[in-house]
Amino acid sequence: MNRAILPGEVVLEDAWRSFPARNDRAATLKELFTSFRSRRHPDVPDTHALAGVSLHINRGETVGIIGRNGAGKTSTLRVLAGIIPLHHGRAECGGRVATLIELGAGFGREFTGRENIRVNAALHGMGREEIDARIDEMIEFSELGHFIDSPIKTYSSGMLVRLGFAVAAHIDADVLLIDEVLAVGDEAFQRKCLRRIAERIEEGATLVLVSHSPATIERACRRVVVLDGGQVTYDGPTAQGLRFYHRQLGLEEAEPAMAGLPSGAPLAIAQARLEDGEGQPRQIFAPGERLRAALLLDPVPAAAEEREVELVIEVRQFPDRPVFRTAQTTPTGAGRRQVSFEIPRLNLLGGDYDLAVGVREGGEDAPVVFDRVLAFSVVAAEGAEGVVDLRGTWELEPTPVEVRP
Amino acid sequence: MSDGERGRRHDNPRNVFRYGYLFSQLVRRELRQKYKGSFLGVLWYFINPLVLMGLYGVMLGPLLKAVHMPDYWLFILGGLLVWLFFQQSMLGAAVTLVEQSALVSKVRFPRETVPAAVVTVQLVPYFSMLVVVVPLALILRSDASLAVLWLVPLTACLFAFTLGLALMASVLHAYYRDVYPVLMAAFVPLFFISGVLFSIQRLPGLPSHPWLGPVLRWGNPIAPFIEAVRTVIYYGQTPSATVLLYVLAASIISLALGTAVFRRLEGELAVVL
Numbered sequence: 001m002n003r004a005i006l007p008g009e010v011v012l013e014d015a016w017r018s019f020p021a022r023n024d025r026a027a028t029l030k031e032l033f034t035s036f037r038s039r040r041h042p043d044v045p046d047t048h049a050l051a052g053v054s055l056h057i058n059r060g061e062t063v064g065i066i067g068r069n070g071a072g073k074t075s076t077l078r079v080l081a082g083i084i085p086l087h088h089g090r091a092e093c094g095g096r097v098a099t100l101i102e103l104g105a106g107f108g109r110e111f112t113g114r115e116n117i118r119v120n121a122a123l124h125g126m127g128r129e130e131i132d133a134r135i136d137e138m139i140e141f142s143e144l145g146h147f148i149d150s151p152i153k154t155y156s157s158g159m160l161v162r163l164g165f166a167v168a169a170h171i172d173a174d175v176l177l178i179d180e181v182l183a184v185g186d187e188a189f190q191r192k193c194l195r196r197i198a199e200r201i202e203e204g205a206t207l208v209l210v211s212h213s214p215a216t217i218e219r220a221c222r223r224v225v226v227l228d229g230g231q232v233t234y235d236g237p238t239a240q241g242l243r244f245y246h247r248q249l250g251l252e253e254a255e256p257a258m259a260g261l262p263s264g265a266p267l268a269i270a271q272a273r274l275e276d277g278e279g280q281p282r283q284i285f286a287p288g289e290r291l292r293a294a295l296l297l298d299p300v301p302a303a304a305e306e307r308e309v310e311l312v313i314e315v316r317q318f319p320d321r322p323v324f325r326t327a328q329t330t331p332t333g334a335g336r337r338q339v340s341f342e343i344p345r346l347n348l349l350g351g352d353y354d355l356a357v358g359v360r361e362g363g364e365d366a367p368v369v370f371d372r373v374l375a376f377s378v379v380a381a382e383g384a385e386g387v388v389d390l391r392g393t394w395e396l397e398p399t400p401v402e403v404r405p
Numbered sequence: 406m407s408d409g410e411r412g413r414r415h416d417n418p419r420n421v422f423r424y425g426y427l428f429s430q431l432v433r434r435e436l437r438q439k440y441k442g443s444f445l446g447v448l449w450y451f452i453n454p455l456v457l458m459g460l461y462g463v464m465l466g467p468l469l470k471a472v473h474m475p476d477y478w479l480f481i482l483g484g485l486l487v488w489l490f491f492q493q494s495m496l497g498a499a500v501t502l503v504e505q506s507a508l509v510s511k512v513r514f515p516r517e518t519v520p521a522a523v524v525t526v527q528l529v530p531y532f533s534m535l536v537v538v539v540p541l542a543l544i545l546r547s548d549a550s551l552a553v554l555w556l557v558p559l560t561a562c563l564f565a566f567t568l569g570l571a572l573m574a575s576v577l578h579a580y581y582r583d584v585y586p587v588l589m590a591a592f593v594p595l596f597f598i599s600g601v602l603f604s605i606q607r608l609p610g611l612p613s614h615p616w617l618g619p620v621l622r623w624g625n626p627i628a629p630f631i632e633a634v635r636t637v638i639y640y641g642q643t644p645s646a647t648v649l650l651y652v653l654a655a656s657i658i659s660l661a662l663g664t665a666v667f668r669r670l671e672g673e674l675a676v677v678l
Contacts, residue, residue, distance in 0.1 A: 019676065078675065082513035085672040101511045108434060119434065122427035123512045131426070 007095025007174040008059030015089035017050040049075035051230035064217030067227035095174025109153040142166035198283040271296035318352035347389040431522035450530035483635035484601035497523040498571035510675035520575035565656035569663030
């Protein structure tokens with residue numbers, strides 16, 4: 001099974017990694033030199049950060065890794081990044097890897113944002129020409145303006161995220177390994193980062209995102225891996241995975257941000273994605289383009305009897321301003337099926353939006369349980385601003401109007 | 406260029422050449438950090454050795470009358486040059502991985518570049534001194550000659566020798582924080598027995614302890630480097646073949662051993678730091 005790995009592919013095969021129970025250095029020089037041999041076997045009574053993790057991620061996938069503290073999330077990421085070696089098994093990322101593991105990695109506090117961009121890009125293996133060619137783009141992306149030439153000790157953590165992400169986003173990586181960091185910083189910039197990630201993924205990059213926040217994972221990832229005690233306890237579609245994770249935490253009712261369908265729901269949304277007119281997955285649209293929300297519905301076995309429920313689609317201007325809602329009655333018990341909602345002309349103007357998919361049972365006044373939130377962005381249109389695209393024609397030919405006294 | 410090509414070109418961080426720019430950035434950063442905010446800046450490159458030279462020169466010459474040598478200060482400078490490069494590199498490199506732990510434990514890159522940058526930075530004061538000392542030696546010392554050209558291979562060997570030990574010190578200090586204090590403590594006596602202030606072969610006490618001469622001369626690997634550089638600068642002579650061979654062998658062994666130890670231990674760096 002040792003065929004060459006493709007760019008964008010990520011492989012973990014029976015990965016084991018433990019850390020000494022005492023979280024400090026090896027005690028004696030002798031132990032140090034024998035440690036390699038003795039630790040190679042996974043049966044040492046140390047803390048297992050990874051205990052036989054196997055994962056195969058294909059090019060273009062977006063995978064979120066979630067789990068409680070100490071479940072092995074960060075270790076998995078650090079192993080994939082090649083920062084920590086495995087004791088047993090195989091860990092490989094194909095192609096160029098961008099890691100964004102902690103705020104300010106490699107940042108010298110006395111140095112300016114610009115200098116830090118250079119060092120950080122160089123750390124990721126970029127050469128002088130490549131950095132020279134892209135640094136303006138990075139600075140522009142960071143939106144730090146003239147602060148880019150101030151020492152970064154004056155920066156807020158949000159500004160550091162901007163700097164770190166500006167570099168990571170321009171490495172043209174095949175694999176993006178991102179830990180928590182996105183959670184810091186203002187939402188508009190987070191949005192921009194997610195959009196940038198989405199662009200990279202459309203170009204074939206792979207995302208592995210570690211987060212405590214189900215909302216972030218839901219927004220960015222189609223697949224989720226739940227880790228517990230260094231083992232994979234769930235690997236599959238995000239919605240179920242997050243529900244599984246919440247059950248694991250003993251939180252049957254999810255926090256409102258992710259709002260999973262309650263267990264008594266008559267329908268489960270197995271998959272949801274946005275597509276363009278050709279049926280290709282897309283996150284970024286131009287005003288007037290065709291947008292389609294493709295859903296894969298599963299009947300819930302518990303709800304054996306046929307019930308009438310409504311599928312609800314709501315479009316919100318980011319972060320939470322509803323601009324459109326529609327509902328459609330649908331039967332529940334017909335097996336797994338594909339449904340879709342198509343907007344032939346997306347009459348929205350430039351900005352960030354969410355398309356939320358939910359279920360409502362019991363008429364118009366009943367609450368809607370939103371299960372999926374699909375983020376998309378619309379590029380700015382010329383000659384128009386606002387939310388709704390009502391671009392029309394001006395008539396400016398002078399038509400004399402008689403003014404009577 | 407296709408994604409595939411790019412992937413293959415970039416996927417191996419062992420490919421140190423790809424990180425050449427990183428290395429130059431680290432060197433620049435180290436240089437700037439060193440004298441940032443200091444009024445005299447690069448002048449400090451000269452002040453430290455000149456103070457030491459003046460102190461020892463006056464103490465051992467006119468005051469204690471222990472040494473009677475023409476241009477004794479030049480004799481001291483010839484050895485001090487090597488000693489300061491070695492000592493400053495080792496002390497700087499020992500702590501560098503710990504100081505840069507944020508870098509080392511968050512990104513994958515060839516970590517050798519970090520201690521290597523510290524050693525490289527020490528070439529700046531070394532060459533600054535050389536630029537002053539060599540012309541002075543050529544003018545003042547009647548027996549100065551083309552032997553100064555030996556400085557080129559000798560410097561290369563000194564660099565390799567120091568780099569090897571520096572790699573070892575940096576990675577070991579990450580595991581055992583005792584390494585730096587041990588080095589600090591060891592460098593004081595080492596300075597006095599390395600022959601910076603006198604010729605080991607001409608110590609007045611040696612004839613009564615004949616075994617001590619070879620131990621001092623060959624048992625301390627930095628001593629032959631000092632002897633060789635001073636032979637060239639002060640005496641204007643080619644170092645003896647034995648010394649040259651010793652220097653070459655020491656640099657090769659040190660670099661090989663240092664690289665091996667570093668490679669062996671660097672994997673766990675993110676864990677121990």
